[in-house]
Amino acid sequence: GEGGELPGFKVSEYIAANRHTTPGVGLISPPPHHDIYSIEDLAQLIHDLKNAQPTGEVSVKLVSEVGVGVVAAGVAKALSDHITVSGHDGGTGAAAWTGVKGAGLPWELGIAEKR
Incomplete structure (x- = not known):
């Protein structure tokens, strides 16, 4: 996206x-993050962040799209403390207008697939 x-x-x-x-x-x-190409890479980053800051929490933000449930399952198995699913109506606060209005699916569909 x-x-x-x-x-x-x-x-x-x-x-x-x-x-x-x-x-x-x-x-x-x-x-x-040019160093993340797989769920295993993300799991390693989460592990490294937790080792670097043991009292900190790790949050992973995903876009609501087809297949987000599989990705969310991998993120959960990687032991992320929080998983956020952002919908088609924005999420970064800095996205270009075309991205806010033309990318992703409604967050409700992403949450339904994630569960």
Whole structure:
């Protein structure tokens, strides 16, 4: 699907420092994870995050689409603390209008498949 876009005017000094970039320059939001190609890769990332911050919680956000139930089952088996299913009406707060209005399915269908 279409990734979110964080416009440059929203990239403050604080955000830029956390994202290792330049203030005022537009970004992809959230940043892509070029190291995740499988559910096993995601499970490893969840494991690593929990080891790095044992008191922290890991949340995984999925898009409501056909097959989200299988992906959600894999995320649950990877021991994510929370799973969010975002519907076709947005979710990042930074998505382009075409992505908000033309991508994904209603969240209710995603939740039904996830259960």
